[in-house]
Amino acid sequence: MIEIVSRERCVTCDRCVEVCPRNVFDRGEDGVPVIARQGDCQTCFMCEAYCPADALFVAPFARPEEPGSPLRDEEHLAATGLLGSYRRQIGWGRGRTPGAAVAVGPELPHSPPPIVTPAAGLGATTERGAR
Ligand code: SF4
């Protein structure tokens, strides 16, 4: 579920607002999206995948994180490399190879779900263990 929009990183491009299939975001007055309907999030990671600034974090769980969770702490997510890590892991972004998962990286405190890679085709999955 979407947890973080980094005001520090956001470049107000509106991509997350456009790609979200559940209309979770509102555009803030300053252009930075606001998580307006978190309960509608379907944890599809599309917003994080499309964000060019690695400014979003979608936790791999269907319920919101509890207050005080490190997965709601932007500073922690930035320091551990988790902020925007889904996009990085699927290889989207300048200098990255689409479909290539990183070999090493920070780990979540829980087992993440597998991700289906377009290159691997339907039914094939790759572990998101580096996230
Ligand atoms: S994870 Fe999917 S449903 Fe949730 S905010 Fe991002 S794009 Fe919208």
Ligand code: SF4
């Ligand atoms: S996609 Fe990223 S940079 Fe663009 S508006 Fe959304 S959070 Fe900001």
